[in-house]
Amino acid sequence: MFKIPKQAYTAEFKAGAVQRVKDGHGVSAVARELGVSEQTLRNWIKAAEAGKLGGAGAKVVTPEQMELSRLRAENKRLQMELEIGKKSGGVLREGPPVKFAWIESQRRHYPLSALCEVLSVSLNGYRAWKRGGTLQRRRLSDGQLLALIRTIHAEVKGAYGSPRMTAEIRSRGFPASKDRVERLMRDNGIRARHKRRYRVTTDSKHKLPVAENLLARNFTPTAPNQVFTSDITYIWTDEGWLYLAVVLDLFNREVVGWSIKPRMTTDIVTDALTMAWFRRRPGLDAMHHSDRGSQYASHDFQRKLSEYGMRCSMSRKGNCWDNAPTESFFNSLKNERVHATRYRTHQEAAADLFEYIEVFYNRSRRHSSLGFVSPAQFLQDWLKAQQIKDAAA
Known part of the structure; x- marks a missing residue:
């Protein structure tokens, strides 16, 4: 049976995770984003503060660092609420179905209770929406669907055109045709970022030995790690x-x-x-x-x-x-x-x-x-x- 090995994180990965926390993202949110435990991430933060993120040995924590850790703990909830509020954007002004769909998409990043609290909906209401199936989730007008499209567009920083946008909307529990999504995006000036030509960077003008092309454009291996x-x-x-x-x-x-x-x-x-x-x-x-x-x-x-x-x-x-x-x-x-x-x-x-x-x-x-x-x-x-x-x- 195939198994993905237990993750072994490199110093660059750890430094990137710590930097996201320093940039104002909550520890809980970053841990969920990256699939690591909160304690692991906190250990990386402490190691970075001690200058020993990639090394071994005793970690010396100064009083100043302890005070910083205490302040981070006190502000953790506030940071998370501000982050949720910023990400939710126009969804805050929409009805419960759109809010519930957005909450469903963010559950792996934040606690469910915090999401419901910031968007001013009840936990029971969200659970009822989950139980309601597709019939309850169909009731999106063009205005509501447009609000959802704008929110997703902001979340992915303009990365999605209509095919990916349609797939994302459907994954959040709403049937939506590609034609309808494409029309709303076109009529409201919402489009994926303009593409530019990619240029080659590496220098192949050298006298070092080169290998033959074993891959031969077979881009579909049958399993991971091949x-x-x-x-x-x-x-x-x-x-x-x-x-x-x-x-x-x-x-x-x-x-x-x-x-x-x-x-x-x-x-x-x-x-x-x-x-x-x-x-x-x-x-x-x-x-x-x-x-x-x-x-x-x-x-x-x-x-x-x-x-x-x-x-x-x-x-x-x-x-x-x-x-x-x-x-x-x-x-x-x-x-x-x-x-x-x-x-x-x-x-x-x-x-x-x-x-x-x-x-x-x-x-x-x-x-x-x-x-x-x-x-x-x-x-x-x-x-x-x-x-x-x-x-x-």
Whole structure:
């Protein structure tokens, strides 16, 4: 029976989680977003305050740090309520059905009681709506549906066109045709972010050995951890360029490894691969596919692949389609987030990239090639199906 290994979190992942708390998100909300326990996240926060997030040894907590922890605990509820209020936007002015649908979509991020309290609806009313089935949930006028569309549009920061928007609305319990959603979006100027052409970043003009294309555009492995694909892109900030390397599990298109650095050196791709390996622990003979960039062809990276028992595959020279899924991810990242954002610092960009990858893309964003479910949901559905199959065997 296939099992996803217990998560092993890297220092970069922990730092990203801690930064979200520092940026004003509640500990409970961040823990739910990332699928970690609150205590684990609090331990990371304490380690970061002591300067020992990635190291071992005793953690010294100063009186000032203890006072900060106390203040955070006191303000936890207030932060959460402010965050819920900000996210709910126009839903606050709508009727109970729209509020209940929004609450249903946010339950994994916040306590149900807090959601009901901030939106001024009763817990019993929400439970009655849940029991009411589709008949009770059909009663959305064009105005109510438009309010829901606007709320979702704000939640996903303009990432969804009408197909993904329709899938999201249906997942919240409301039947909605694509034509109706498309009409309301068009008539009210609501559209997905404008797409720009993606440009290749890596340098393949080198004399290092390259591997043959073992993947051969077979982008549909039958199980997780069989094929990883990788690439590098760049992000402009007021402090200069920042580079992002990612590793995708091709099975569910999840970003299982990533690294963010101010220089495009070999360690950016080895660090991303290390994160992917620790999170997924692929078996021997798993494949890693990339372009022919010097970072991937380097002796250090090839040594790391050998250490993990992974086969190396590389795209043909000048053929971007050989690594299309990874380039598709970068297109989504750039069009849905980066092109519309000005980053003043490297830290600001890194925090936003963490949120896009770990909170939005992996766990929430509806992926067209996965039947409009998120990578995390696709994997969970597959695991459940495997359990049922194994039980029946």
